[in-house]
Amino acid sequence: MWQRNAFTERLGLRYPIVQGPFGSGLSSLALLATVSEAGGLGSFGVQHLGPEQIRTLGAELRARTERPFNLNLWVSNHDDGGLTLSEAQFAQALARFAPYYAALGIEPPAMPARYGWRFEEQVEALLDVRPAVFSFVYGIPSASVLDACRARGIVTAGAVTTLDEALAMDAAGVDLIVASGMEAGGHRVSFQRSAEDSLTGTLALIPQIVDRVRAPVIAAGGIADGRGVAAALMLGAQGVQIGTAFLACEESGTTPLHREQLFSDAARYTALTRAFSGRLARGIHNEFVDDWRGRESEILPYPIQGWFAGGLRAAALEQKRPGLMSLWSGQAAPLLRHRRASELFSALVRETDAAFGRFVRSSTALDPSTHPEGESA
Numbered sequence: 001m002w003q004r005n006a007f008t009e010r011l012g013l014r015y016p017i018v019q020g021p022f023g024s025g026l027s028s029l030a031l032l033a034t035v036s037e038a039g040g041l042g043s044f045g046v047q048h049l050g051p052e053q054i055r056t057l058g059a060e061l062r063a064r065t066e067r068p069f070n071l072n073l074w075v076s077n078h079d080d081g082g083l084t085l086s087e088a089q090f091a092q093a094l095a096r097f098a099p100y101y102a103a104l105g106i107e108p109p110a111m112p113a114r115y116g117w118r119f120e121e122q123v124e125a126l127l128d129v130r131p132a133v134f135s136f137v138y139g140i141p142s143a144s145v146l147d148a149c150r151a152r153g154i155v156t157a158g159a160v161t162t163l164d165e166a167l168a169m170d171a172a173g174v175d176l177i178v179a180s181g182m183e184a185g186g187h188r189v190s191f192q193r194s195a196e197d198s199l200t201g202t203l204a205l206i207p208q209i210v211d212r213v214r215a216p217v218i219a220a221g222g223i224a225d226g227r228g229v230a231a232a233l234m235l236g237a238q239g240v241q242i243g244t245a246f247l248a249c250e251e252s253g254t255t256p257l258h259r260e261q262l263f264s265d266a267a268r269y270t271a272l273t274r275a276f277s278g279r280l281a282r283g284i285h286n287e288f289v290d291d292w293r294g295r296e297s298e299i300l301p302y303p304i305q306g307w308f309a310g311g312l313r314a315a316a317l318e319q320k321r322p323g324l325m326s327l328w329s330g331q332a333a334p335l336l337r338h339r340r341a342s343e344l345f346s347a348l349v350r351e352t353d354a355a356f357g358r359f360v361r362s363s364t365a366l367d368p369s370t371h372p373e374g375e376s377a
């Protein structure tokens with residue numbers, strides 16, 4: 001039975017299917033609850049929330065589902081120079097974005113009090129919420145944070161993009177390893193070599209990690225239907241984490257315009273770019289991606305570039321200018337067929353059953369000992 005293994009047993013899941021967490025407000029209570037109630041693991045990215053907001057969200061989630069769920073943080077959540085800008089640097093950044101303010105007819109923003117939260121502040125609140133799973137990207141939390149999780153019965157899940165990162169995660173005693181192939185939508189969460197130098201595809205990444213680590217491996221990147229789930233499990237993963245296909249469902253926190261783009265031919269072409277946030281991430285190739293090509297040295301550090309680019313979003317949405325906003329997407333977008341999370345989830349289960357059924361039937365057919373014409377074949 002493909003549904004059951006050490007990963008599902010540990011968490012009491014009916015299926016080894018994780019709805020990938022989304023940061024920046026793109027996760028939702030409804031999406032998490034639908035997936036957790038269906039027997040998978042629903043997730044919520046809280047990287048953009050402050051400690052009090054994380055505690056409030058925790059209470060809302062508990063009111064919504066009694067099933068296990070996953071909360072997600074970014075361990076490294078700012079680059080060098082990404083915490084503050086001097087007034088002169090702020091003015092220079094405004095000048096870089098001036099053509100967009102003019103194109104959208106909006107006022108340039110005022111200097112903010114802060115651009116994002118610190119991991120150390122957020123993780124305390126997350127520990128108080130006590131989710132069944134704490135997943136994280138961009139590094140390994142300190143031993144004291146991992147110990148605190150263990151003491152509270154929180155299962156830890158760390159994302160990796162290379163075998164070296166997986167070995168480091170395993171050595172730190174993290175419970176689950178989320179191996180993210182470069183097909184995935186959103187950020188490339190590499191924490192050892194640069195993201196550009198850590199672009200291994202899912203098909204090659206999963207088995208090399210499975211062969212070398214103790215922790216169960218969850219495969220992420222490029223999986224959008226049951227064939228992909230079955231393939232990842234055949235490679236030795238104990239679970240799959242699916243992002244883009246759930247993001248496209250109406251329960252997710254994204255906008256109708258983004259969803260429309262995900263289901264359109266535009267999503268056949270994705271790009272890896274730092275233009276939307278300051279860190280390398282995959283989204284639909286659009287005008288904004290092209291604008292910053294060749295101007296990479298002008299891109300501000302994470303998360304400040306994201307604060308400026310995100311400031312265009314409301315006007316771009318209102319004016320239906322998808323070319324001027326991030327349209328996160330993985331390479332599997334052309335496989336998308338479902339607009340409701342419950343339908344996507346049951347299709348994934350049905351199709352995975354069918355894929356394994358086909359495999360068993362065809363391998364039985366090829367085995368000379370069971371082939372009706374075996375002797376003569």
Ligand SMILES: Cc1cc2nc3c(=O)[nH]c(=O)nc-3n(C[C@H](O)[C@H](O)[C@H](O)COP(=O)(O)O)c2cc1C
Binds near residue numbers: 222328
């Ligand atoms: C819009 C978007 C935001 C994401 N944000 C996060 C995040 O904050 N933390 C995280 O661990 N993964 C994040 N991811 C990665 C997903 O959880 C998942 O691993 C990935 O999308 C799987 O690849 P796929 O898109 O090909 O299905 C994000 C993905 C997308 C598309």
